[in-house]
Amino acid sequence: MNAMIVTYSLYLTLSLLVTVWVARTLHMNGRVFLVAAFKGNEALADSVNHLLVVGFYLVNLGFVSLYLKLDDNVETGQGVFEALAGKMGTVLMGLGLMHFFNLFVFSRLRRNAELDQAPPPVAPVSALAKVLAGAARPAAPPLED
Secondary structure, three states: OOHHHHHHHHHHHHHHHHHHHHHHHHHHHHHHHHHHHOOOOHHHHHHHHHHHHHHHHHHHHHHHHHOOOOOOOOOOHHHHHHHHHHHHHHHHHHHHHHHHHHHHHHHHHHHHHHHHHOOOOOOOOOHHHHHHHHHHOOOOOOOOO
């Protein structure tokens, strides 16, 4: 087996393992945020969580597939590690960006749900109401010198 096949095999194996691990972590831990965001509707939260994980898999596995081809010919063990490090570093950066994007979406959903549950703010007294309230008061006697 030549070094190119070894590099491709290791790249695909490691990329798939890391993608599955991150997706499972997001799926398990993201549920809490989604249940809060959907006001305790667990069925809806689980459904959205599953759809987010499917989208995560599609985007990441598509990226891993498109990024498979090596530009240079790998012939030595050192070349295998160098090519693999470059490929895996890019995949891990992509996974990290997707992870932070998912966290951003979860936090926005949760914040919106918390805002919906907060009591309505008290309306401030308008300037006109202050003037009218002042007009209703008796005038103060003038100050004597």
